[in-house]
Amino acid sequence: MATNFTVNGKAVSVDAPPDTPLLWVVREGLKLTGTKFGCGTGLCGACMVHIDGKRAYSCQTQLSELSGKSVTTIEGLSPNSSHPVQKAWLAENVPQCGYCQSGQIMSAADLLRQKPKPSRAEIVEHMSTNICRCGTYQRIVRAVERAAREA
């Protein structure tokens, strides 16, 4: 039985086992590979997407939970990398290997939507869900502050 929901504003109908994580639906089924597999257990944040406007671990969200929902992946955050968070990420030269950065950006965008002018402590608390093995944390803080300033 197909599950109907939207991804990046487009209606999709996915026929897959109901326990399939959204991660694999978007990556392998819909070929939106910007959302990454990191741990499969909701511990690293590389798979972060937005569901109905809030951040969610796509590896921990099953297809069966998605009927009628609206999913946004990194590819749908902006049409041309113009989201303030994306611009700030380039201005601060944040990414190194870059693998976790889609998830970082989705988490940061979620924070700024909830709280357009977060304090440094709020940034650190919110972003500590996402692991960056390259250790770009200091630049992430700067980039979130910049995005808040320039948005």
Add this chain to the structure above:
Amino acid sequence: MNKHIKKSEKLLSRRQVMIGAAGLSFAVALPDGLNAAVLSGERTGTAISPWISIATDGTITIMSAATEMGQGSMTSLPLIIAEELDADWARVRIVPAPPLDNIYGNPGFGGMMYTAGSNAVTSYYRPLRIVGAQVRRVLLDNAARKWGVPVEELTTEPSVVVHAKSGRKLTYGDIAQFAELPAKAPEIKPEQLKKTSDFRLIGKDVMRVELPAKVNGSATYGIDVQVPGMLYGAVLRAPVEGSVPHRIDEARAKAVPGVTSVVRLPHGVGVVAETAWAALKGRQALIGAVTWTRTGTAWGFDSDKGHDAFAADAKNLNRPARDWSSQGNARGAFQNAASTIEAEYRCDYAYHAQMEPLNAVASVAPNGDAVEIWAGTQSQTTATEAPAKFLGISRDKVKLHDLLMGGGFGRRGNRDVDFIMDAVMLSKEVGRPVKAMWTREDDVHNGRFRPMSAHYLRAAIDPSGKLAAWHHRVAADRITPFMDPVRFQAGGGRDGMVMAGTDVRGYDVPHQLVEQLYRDTGVRTNPLRGIGVTANKFATESFMDEVARKRGTDPLAFRLELLKGTPRAVRAVERVAQMAEWGRKRDGRALGLSYIDYSGSQVAGIAEVSLDRASGRIKVHNFWCTIDCGVAVQPDNVIAQTESSIVYGLGMTMSERISIKDGAVEQSNFYDYSLPRMNEVPEMHIELIRTDNHPTGAGQMATPLIAPCISNAIVELTGVRLRHTPFLPDRVKKALA
């Protein structure tokens, strides 16, 4: 900037490529059918060198010989070429070089294509400057001929040849239309290269070429590849190296809808399925459904007990060891010592934890005589060699697409490319392309770790009070013979990856002796960011501090006295002390210092820590760091890499620990292998000390500073020495008790 990383499927027709770098090769014919259509997609232009082609529209394609894992080499190396070519950087396109060792091999690794050791810029710097200068010279000669003027009257501006006398100009694209290539590359003398002061690109920051693709999801890593007809593979791997599957209850995996086959492999049991999720579920279903042979060395090994044995052997001078390095007559100096000081240190196994779990896509031709591979790898050489060997074909039948890596840290460089072979073996078995992915649990259980080590050190103080002799015995699990037996043999059986950093380079200590107690537990090991330097400098820089304190000397003053013959070291240490305001007392906090000459790069660090005695938790508030790596090709990237290596070192110092029980890894995922998160990272204050020395590494130099800095700070704060990384709260509490 409008550069893109572009991989083209087009095949390059046979063409004579005329110019190579001095010392690399000349007049190389690129064979047909090779993945060399990397020459800038639809506009290949004229290949003026194996490294550089110029299209008539002015687009310059430059080959990147190093692979990219976030360290920035894919920008830095082409930038070095572009500098001497005097190219307009905005018109440069960068493409991965094909796996041709004789052209693109790393001179720092005997000519294999291998990106590791923070070595890319160091080793390629001179040859790539020559490459750029040679092609510039060819363009100048062509312009001179065209205009009938002496070449000495010509100069260049970015991508333009200028004849100032007549006011004439020709762009590099114009010249590409009529360029005649000499049979032999022009000779470039060192004095013909640009002066540092004339650099337009080196030492200025440009955005790393792949960065724009890393903020919108379009950057392609190995795990993102999909090819027509592809199936998915996952492998339940043997719990211990050398173990093989005995009985397999296939039915459990085959009961998962979408699973198409279960494959017995030498190192595990493969599940192939129509979807990624079915493959992962099939692998999960096999847990408990496979029995394993008790073959392999590590069965029965327990790392806690093993560590005690290592430490006892290191301390017992009667236990045999090999001299690793020596200077003066250390053994004699100890006999004449007025006093001696001794200490022990230990380091646990540690895991790479690159964020992209290992994976590859392979498509073996139906008759097995060729294979196409898509993977992130630190070595294009081994990524093609091992599959060729397995399939019994020549290396040129392996078509490699090397993709961005979601972290490497040494994990994607081992000779047997275990991260690629799953896909090759499964594709061969099922006759279709296969994307093989490791779960995070596979990646941890079957990691290849920074080895466990135990260190015994002693220092001899002569009658005048001077540190006269230094003796360091290292008992550690081997790396090189396991990760790369070829290099181990070529290197005369020396395990440099374990022993690196045992030297106390820069310090004036007349008599030195370092011994290795070679151990092989059977546990899987690999180089890991900082290699042996991390463990060895924890021992030497903590011990240096102990010696200073035992003698009642300030650790900064003590180091500066011993370093006074090494001005670059003095500058790095003095500056970091200034930045941290060494000597200023702080309430409830203390500072700890360390200094390292890491492959020629001078790094010094100071940690400011506090401690919650009840919980044993250490907090690092600030970390100051100086780095002098000679010419910094990309200064901001050197800072970024230093931030990165500090955070990496923090994890290995504070929380990261792999333990082994009965030969198998006890940890599984990020809930029991804990990486630094944003709320655990100190404020980092990094200063690049700019010098004109030949560029040395920047990718991992600060990692080994962290453990000794924190250990030294905790001593300052509490009087208690922490001797075993990681400094887990329970260990700290025990040490304080």
